[in-house]
Amino acid sequence: MTTTTLAAAGDGLGLFGTDPWWLVLLKAVFTFAFLVVTVLIAIVWERKVVAWMQLRIGPNRHGPWGMLQSLADGVKLALKEDLVVTGADKVVYILAPIVCVIPAFMAFAVIPFGPADHQISIFGTRTTMQLTDLPIGMLYILATASVGIYGIVLAGWSSGSTYPLLGGLRSAAQMISYEIAMGLSFAAVFIYSKSMSTSEIVSAQQPHWFAVLLPVSFLVYIIAMVGETNRAPFDLPEAEGELVGGFNTEYSSLKFAMFMLAEYINMVTVSAVASTLFLGGWRAPWPISTVWEGANHGWWPMLWIVIKIQLLLFFFIWLRGTLPRLRYDQFMKLGWKVLIPVSLVWLVMVATVRALRNEGYDFGRVVLYIGAPLIAILLLSLVWDVFRHRDRPEQHRPPEVFDPMAGGFPVPPLPGQQLPPVPRRRSRVAGGSGPVDAPPAQVEEPGEPAAVGGGTSNPKGADGA
Numbered sequence: 337m338t339t340t341t342l343a344a345a346g347d348g349l350g351l352f353g354t355d356p357w358w359l360v361l362l363k364a365v366f367t368f369a370f371l372v373v374t375v376l377i378a379i380v381w382e383r384k385v386v387a388w389m390q391l392r393i394g395p396n397r398h399g400p401w402g403m404l405q406s407l408a409d410g411v412k413l414a415l416k417e418d419l420v421v422t423g424a425d426k427v428v429y430i431l432a433p434i435v436c437v438i439p440a441f442m443a444f445a446v447i448p449f450g451p452a453d454h455q456i457s458i459f460g461t462r463t464t465m466q467l468t469d470l471p472i473g474m475l476y477i478l479a480t481a482s483v484g485i486y487g488i489v490l491a492g493w494s495s496g497s498t499y500p501l502l503g504g505l506r507s508a509a510q511m512i513s514y515e516i517a518m519g520l521s522f523a524a525v526f527i528y529s530k531s532m533s534t535s536e537i538v539s540a541q542q543p544h545w546f547a548v549l550l551p552v553s554f555l556v557y558i559i560a561m562v563g564e565t566n567r568a569p570f571d572l573p574e575a576e577g578e579l580v581g582g583f584n585t586e587y588s589s590l591k592f593a594m595f596m597l598a599e600y601i602n603m604v605t606v607s608a609v610a611s612t613l614f615l616g617g618w619r620a621p622w623p624i625s626t627v628w629e630g631a632n633h634g635w636w637p638m639l640w641i642v643i644k645i646q647l648l649l650f651f652f653i654w655l656r657g658t659l660p661r662l663r664y665d666q667f668m669k670l671g672w673k674v675l676i677p678v679s680l681v682w683l684v685m686v687a688t689v690r691a692l693r694n695e696g697y698d699f700g701r702v703v704l705y706i707g708a709p710l711i712a713i714l715l716l717s718l719v720w721d722v723f724r725h726r727d728r729p730e731q732h733r734p735p736e737v738f739d740p741m742a743g744g745f746p747v748p749p750l751p752g753q754q755l756p757p758v759p760r761r762r763s764r765v766a767g768g769s770g771p772v773d774a775p776p777a778q779v780e781e782p783g784e785p786a787a788v789g790g791g792t793s794n795p796k797g798a799d800g801a
Contacts, residue, residue: 349452349469349470349471349533349535349536351452351453351464352452352464352466352468352469353468355461355463356461359458359459359461359463360467362458363463363467364445364467367441367444367445367467368441371440371441371444371601371604372597374600374604374645375406375597375600375601375604376406376407376410377406378600378603378604378649379405379406379409379600380395380402380403380404380405380406381649381650381653382652382653382656383395383402383405384402385650385653385654385657386653386656386657389654389657389658390657410593413589413590413592413593413596414589414590414593416588416589417588417589418588418589418590418591419588419589421495421496421497421586423496423497424494424495424496424586425493425494425496428490428493428494429491429494429495429586430591431490432487432488432490432491432494433487433491433587433591433592433594433595433598434487434594435483435484435486435487435490436484436487436488436491436594436595436598437484437487437594437595437597437598437601439480439481439483439484439487440480440484440597440598440601440602440605441601442480443476443477443480443481443484443605444467444601444604444605444608445467445468446466446467446468446469446470446473446476446477446534447466447534447605447608447609447612448464448465448466448469448534448535448538448612448617448618448641449465449466449618449637449638449641450464450465450466450618450635450637450638451464451465451535451539451618451632451633451637452464452466452469452535452536452539455633455634456634456635464535465618465637465638466534466535469533469534469535470532470533471531471532471533472532472533473532473533473534473535474522474526474532474533474534474537474609474613475532477605477609478515478518478519478522481515481564481602481605481606482511482515484598484602485507485508485510485511485564487598488503488504488507488566488573488583488595489504489505489507489508489583490504491504491583491584491587491595492504492505492507492573492582492583495583495585495586495587496586497585497586499579499580499581499582499585500579500582500583500584500585500586502579502582503573503574503575503579503581503582503583503584503585504573504583506572506573506582506664507566507573507583509668510563510564510566510570510572510573510667510671511564513563513667513668513671513672514559514560514563514564514671514675515560515564516671516676516679517556517559517560517671517675517676517679518556518557518560518561518564520553520556520676520679520680520682520683521553521554521556521557521560521679522557522613523683524550524552524553524682524683524686525537525546525550525553525613525614527686527687527690528540528546528549528550528686528690529541529546534612534617537612537613537617538612538616538617538618538619541616541617541619542619545614545615545616545619546613546614547614547615550614550686552678552679552682553614553679553682553686554610554614556675556678556679556682557610557613557614558610558651559670559675560675561606561607561609561610562652562655563667563671564602564606565599565602565603565606565652566599567599567603567652567655567656568655568656568659568661569655569656569659569660569661569662570661570662570667571661572661572662572664572667575661577661583595603649603652604645604649606648607644607645607648607649607652608641608645610648611641611644611645611648612641615644616640616644617641618632618637618638618640618641619632619637619640620632620636620637620640621640685706685710688705688706689702689706692705692706740755
């Protein structure tokens with residue numbers, strides 16, 4: 337063994353890149369098959385779970401208990417007529433679903449299914465349970481995920497229609513808004529693990545997962561991953577109540593199926609990233625790892641990461657069946673005014689704590705140096721919020737006159753405005769009495785035409801004929 341080989345073996349990534357070509361091809365096929373099968377299971381599972389939440393049956397026709405429903409949907413989409421919009425940019429229109437689905441598969445290449453050593457044997461060859469790894473593996477995932485979002489943007493623009501264009505613009509806004517918070521949550525993990533490699537990040541989560549050490553980063557990433565995948569309650573690029581179908585309105589057949597496939601693969605990818613960065617990756621949960629020594633060896637690690645991915649997919653389904661869709665201004669406010677400032681403050685705190693610990697300060701002093709200024713800032717903000725309106729004189733404004741027919745179109749009142757009282761006439765029924773507060777000016781005079789939309793109308797006219 338040469339000196340270069342020994343140096344590479346000493347590095348955490350020295351075991352990658354040494355597999356024969358047929359084993360690399362086999363791992364790539366396994367990754368592709370794993371994603372496709374997981375998507376088929378996730379579609380059926382989502383429809384079953386949402387049906388259970390809404391007290392209905394769900395799919396029960398195709399296969400036993402409806403388990404082949406997603407396969408039937410795929411066959412149906414493949415056999416449907418493939419339409420191309422007349423006014424679309426045909427080259428970009430066809431390439432958009434391809435640009436969307438290929439990066440979704442590529443991002444999964446650096447997800448570890450097991451430890452980065454030669455514990456398993458495939459056809460007599462010792463190998464790692466991971467397709468490949470990079471010193472900047474997490475930056476690779478961010479880059480490929482960003483390219484996939486461009487497929488949605490191009491689909492909306494190339495369709496030549498208004499609603500798909502609005503959906504594509506919303507997707508671009510979501511990518512910009514929520515990838516910033518997602519990247520800041522990654523930075524805290526990089527500080528603690530001292531690496532951007534996925535396999536080394538998992539190795540650094542011993543004995544404690546980063547979800548315990550970095551709870552704020554974990555929560556920010558969980559929210560950001562839902563926004564990045566355009567899932568409810570953040571499914572604004574494809575809001576059917578506002579945009580018909582969003583960016584994919586003008587797509588059909590296999591091109592629509594590719595968008596659907598890319599969405600579910602992105603769900604699996606962000607769930608795998610959450611498991612890798614914050615939930616210990618392929619490591620067994622705490623009770624199992626303490627009582628069973630071989631839980632993290634052999635083929636067992638693949639079981640633990642698959643269970644974690646499935647639990648996070650259930651979290652996606654739970655949100656869809658529980659929360660309503662956010663308004664667009666609420667969505668932007670959450671991203672820019674809540675997630676990004678919280679992530680920045682948390683990242684500064686994490687960096688300060690790590691710097692103090694590296695200088696040799698004990699945990700008590702670190703808590704004192706970090707917690708005392710934070711508590712002081714919170715108290716000052718609370719006092720400021722209580723007393724900032726105390727000395728300001730109240731301004732009495734006359735009630736604003738609201739015109740419900742402003743500009744000739746009926747408009748709803750804004751907050752603080754009230755509709756004027758509805759004019760009504762006295763009842764013409766014998767023995768009936770009209771409203772007490774009805775203004776006398778609204779009572780009809782004999783010979784005048786009936787007021788449109790006011791009170792009880794006379795279909796025969798004002799003369800009573």
